[in-house]
Amino acid sequence: MPQKLAVYQVDAFADRPFAGNPAAVVPLQEWLPDALMQAMAAEHNLSETAFFVPDGPGRWHLRWFTPRLEVPLCGHATLATAAVLAGELGHAGDMQFRTASGLLGVSREGERFVLDFPANPPQRAPRVPPGLAVALGAVPREVWKARDWICLFDKAETVRALQPDHARIASLPDEATGGSAARVIATAPGDDGLHDVVSRYFAARVGIDEDPVTGAAHVQLVPFWADRLGRDTLVCRQASARGGTLWCERRESRIRMGGTAVLYARGEVFLPDTI
DSSP states (O other), rough: OOEEEEEEEEEEEETTTTTEEEEEEEEOOOOHHHHHHHHHHHHTSSSSEEEEEEEEEEEEEEEESSOOOOOOHHHHHHHHHHHHHHHHSSOOOOOEEETEEEEEEEEEEEEEEEEEEEOOOEESSSSSTTTTHHHHHHHOEEEEEEESSSEEOOOOOOOOOOOOHHHHTOOOOOOTTTTTOHHHHHHHHEEESSSSSEEEEGGGGTEEEEEESSHHHHHHHEEEHHHHHHHEEEEEEOSSSEEEEEEEEETEEEEEEOOOOOOOEEEEEEEEOOO
């Protein structure tokens, strides 16, 4: 008989369906084979599918898979997991997740879930990857590097208007420690009086041409903009087609990111014994 598991789909960093970043969330009692979890993530075909198993009171071991590979950090799928635990599985109180990026916390502040992630401050890139401006379709004023390439533009409208060549972005060289695939963040100051920062995120090589809302990008962007703007509290807007808002704060070596989430679907999946 096929194995039957619950699955939830949540729009994270969203206050309504069809906004923010959708993630699939699969609660487990024990780990499935990695190949099976990767196949499920490919089947779901969302930016990330999160899998978690119990790891003690108020604590879980959490992993994230894109349609192509497992990733070491994912903000929106962590938010989605917390929303499932709180809204669907009856957990009250703070949460901790043991992950490949260390212990991550999630607390509740009103309607928002607040993620506590390690900061990853960027440095000015000594070399710009050949073809970066051509891939983006615009020339950035500055290029910085943390895990990802960070391209600074003067105007938010330039970031919103980008029509990148995703195949070219996927072919860009990468210099990140650990050899992660090249990913590009385009960012500019906010221009609407509501948001301090605007960004977009491109990651074709890991199976995501444009990620709608990206927590892992903001552990890099918040230190960058906090230093540049001279304050530690920022409202950030990711200007994808779906769009999402993150209420962020730098606290020493940690980044707090707040957002809301909306349950879109709950259901069951039926798994074969082997793949």
